[in-house]
Amino acid sequence: MFTRITYPGPYESKEHGFRIEQDENSFVYLRKSGNTFIKKRIPQNGTSIVVHPVEPINLPREVTRCLEIVFPTVLMAPESHQMIFLTFPLEFGVFLRTEMDYQLLDVFSRCIPKYSLYGTPESGVITRYHESDSSDQEKEFDRTRNGILRLEIRNESRGWIEVSRAVFDSYFMPIYFTTFAGMVAEMKIYSRQMAQTTILARTFRDGMEPALPIIRARKIMNIDLERKGFLMEHGVE
Amino acid sequence: MAILSTMVIGEVTVMDLIIFAIITGISVFIAYVAGFYLKRGLSDTIRKDEMIKIVRLVQILLILAGIFISLPSFHVDFGELLVIGGTAGIIIGFASQRLVTNVGSGAFLMLERPMRIGDSVKIGDTSGTVDDIRVLSTTIKTYEGIYVRIPNETVFTSEITNYDANVARRFEYRIPIRYSDDADHAIYIIGNLLAGHPFVLKNPQPSVYVDELGDNGIIIMVRVWAPSSEWWSVRTEMLSKIKSALEKEGIEIPVPQRVVWFAEKTGTKEKKTSS
Numbered sequence: 001m002f003t004r005i006t007y008p009g010p011y012e013s014k015e016h017g018f019r020i021e022q023d024e025n026s027f028v029y030l031r032k033s034g035n036t037f038i039k040k041r042i043p044q045n046g047t048s049i050v051v052h053p054v055e056p057i058n059l060p061r062e063v064t065r066c067l068e069i070v071f072p073t074v075l076m077a078p079e080s081h082q083m084i085f086l087t088f089p090l091e092f093g094v095f096l097r098t099e100m101d102y103q104l105l106d107v108f109s110r111c112i113p114k115y116s117l118y119g120t121p122e123s124g125v126i127t128r129y130h131e132s133d134s135s136d137q138e139k140e141f142d143r144t145r146n147g148i149l150r151l152e153i154r155n156e157s158r159g160w161i162e163v164s165r166a167v168f169d170s171y172f173m174p175i176y177f178t179t180f181a182g183m184v185a186e187m188k189i190y191s192r193q194m195a196q197t198t199i200l201a202r203t204f205r206d207g208m209e210p211a212l213p214i215i216r217a218r219k220i221m222n223i224d225l226e227r228k229g230f231l232m233e234h235g236v237e
Numbered sequence: 238m239a240i241l242s243t244m245v246i247g248e249v250t251v252m253d254l255i256i257f258a259i260i261t262g263i264s265v266f267i268a269y270v271a272g273f274y275l276k277r278g279l280s281d282t283i284r285k286d287e288m289i290k291i292v293r294l295v296q297i298l299l300i301l302a303g304i305f306i307s308l309p310s311f312h313v314d315f316g317e318l319l320v321i322g323g324t325a326g327i328i329i330g331f332a333s334q335r336l337v338t339n340v341g342s343g344a345f346l347m348l349e350r351p352m353r354i355g356d357s358v359k360i361g362d363t364s365g366t367v368d369d370i371r372v373l374s375t376t377i378k379t380y381e382g383i384y385v386r387i388p389n390e391t392v393f394t395s396e397i398t399n400y401d402a403n404v405a406r407r408f409e410y411r412i413p414i415r416y417s418d419d420a421d422h423a424i425y426i427i428g429n430l431l432a433g434h435p436f437v438l439k440n441p442q443p444s445v446y447v448d449e450l451g452d453n454g455i456i457i458m459v460r461v462w463a464p465s466s467e468w469w470s471v472r473t474e475m476l477s478k479i480k481s482a483l484e485k486e487g488i489e490i491p492v493p494q495r496v497v498w499f500a501e502k503t504g505t506k507e508k509k510t511s512s
Binding site (some may be wrong): 039059060063064113114115116118121122124125126129221 | 402403404405406411433435436438439443462464466467
């Protein structure tokens with residue numbers, strides 16, 4: 001599902017529906033899916049082409065940097081914590097790698113994207129919307145459509161809280177993969193109206209490989225985005 | 238070489254003028270180069286309007302620094318300069334009140350930020366996209382592609398409608414169907430179509446309902462929220478899709494109908510005509 005292809009050279013991926021063809025002295029990347037037809041002439045100085053899971057906010061075009069996952073309500077006792085497993089929508093990124101750098105060629109997904117508004121039109125944010133089941137242990141899921149997210153919810157307030165949504169900032173969204181994609185996150189709840197979510201730079205399981213990020217803010221800005229996270233100011237239910 | 242030491246204005250020689258021109262020229266060149274590299278470096282990391290402000294600020298500071306460095310060649314006494322500058326400022330201020338008003342309005346607009354470069358706005362009677370917000374004026378590119386320059390004083394005192402200030406906005410359709418059609422089925426079809434479009438927001442949910450029993454048919458109201466950046470494309474796309482989907486299910490848009498009664502000798506007879 002996530003692959004590395006030696007380049008330059010022709011290649012065809014039946015699983016993902018793209019191919020690389022030689023056109024005289026250069027190569028062309030081609031993908032056809034429904035009404036979408038992508039054709040890109042690519043340079044020969046790459047060393048490989050890789051298919052990795054990427055931040056799921058790119059399709060059909062990027063309008064937000066936030067991912068919102070809505071799940072069945074979890075009731076949290078005061079000052080308690082609980083681990084749950086959720087799914088997140090999977091988007092595949094095709095990258096051309098060189099020795100020094102990498103460049104995104106294409107993004108595709110088997111999920112139908114949907115967007116939503118978290119908060120009000122004046123002060124809220126547009127989010128990539130995803131509905132997920134929740135469970136307290138790993139369950140089977142469609143690995144071609146979804147990744148798995150381990151979320152540790154910490155209720156730091158002194159009241160009972162019902163939680164049914166989490167919003168994450170994709171500017172720091174390290175995804176790891178083997179035969180499936182996984183993320184680890186935490187959510188600190190301060191009140192019914194306020195919580196902070198953070199995707200952690202930790203592997204979901206030992207031996208997983210970090211995916212190439214599309215958003216390179218952390219590389220450019222050198223800010224501790226993991227600590228910053230996303231502040232949910234419009235409620236958690 | 239005697240020409241270089243020739244006095245031009247007061248104690249200022251030709252040489253002083255050349256030094257001033259060279260230093261100022263170099264500072265303008267450095268400002269230009271710095272602007273180019275800043276634009277190149279920042280274009281992928283920050284918004285365009287913020288990038289333009291940063292670039293301009295850096296360029297102005299560099300040019301001012303060049304002028305400041307070159308001023309000693311004019312043998313300028315800064316104390317005198319301040320007095321002269323202050324007096325000149327008052328005179329110029331009185332002479333160019335409109336200009337100063339525009340500058341002040343521009344400063345307040347930059348502080349208040351009712352719009353940003355790239356926003357879709359309506360200022361007074363002018364609608365379009367904000368092209369630039371300058372010290373004296375704001376330029377708008379209308380939807381027809383026409384360049385409009387509005388003095389900042391006018392902008393500041395006009396009603397400004399910013400269509401992109403909020404992240405989401407709502408639009409609506411009024412869709413008439415015939416009385417003989419199943420309104421519930423039409424609502425179901427439209428609801429399904431909306432649910433399948435990525436940019437029809439899940440929350441706030443779209444609402445589809447019978448709004449009115451009109452003269453010619455049932456009016457179905459469709460209200461949809463979409464991201465502000467996408468609403469126009471969603472609006473145009475969905476209207477066409479709704480029409481096609483309804484027609485595919487045999488639900489049609491009604492034509493205007495009137496029932497006309499003709500009086501006869503022995504009473505009346507109903508005759509229905511349609512046009």
